[in-house]
Amino acid sequence: MDDLDVDPSESNEPVMPPVVYVPCAVDDHDERHAVLRYTNDGRIALPVYTALDRLHTCAGDVPWALMDWAGLERIQEEESFDLIIQDIYIPEDIR
Numbered sequence: 001m002d003d004l005d006v007d008p009s010e011s012n013e014p015v016m017p018p019v020v021y022v023p024c025a026v027d028d029h030d031e032r033h034a035v036l037r038y039t040n041d042g043r044i045a046l047p048v049y050t051a052l053d054r055l056h057t058c059a060g061d062v063p064w065a066l067m068d069w070a071g072l073e074r075i076q077e078e079e080s081f082d083l084i085i086q087d088i089y090i091p092e093d094i095r
Helices: 052-059 069-079
Strands: 019-026 032-034 037-039 044-048 064-068 083-086
Touching: 019 044, 019 052, 019 069, 032 064, 037 083, 044 069, 064 069
Parallel strands: 044 083
Antiparallel strands: 019 032, 019 064, 037 044
16 A cells, blocks of 8 residues: 555545445456555545546546445445545556
8 A cells, every 4th residue: 555645634524425436456356355545644545536537537547346335334344444535636656
């Protein structure tokens, strides 16, 4: 996981849509797994994107899964992330 620049003092919480696009990695069995990232302050973040074009613009041409809130809760139970970050740009050198 690579560090992302997320300011914990930012309090403007975005409105979350009912479904989001989640960047994934594909394992040897062709199963998709959400990609988690470390923030600069050491927290584990789940990046999500509110539209497919935003995913491609901000995270590149990566595998993805369309998930609702129940899917995000399953990831939380399995992976235990600290926060969800929405529509964040991921620099090309750490994608």
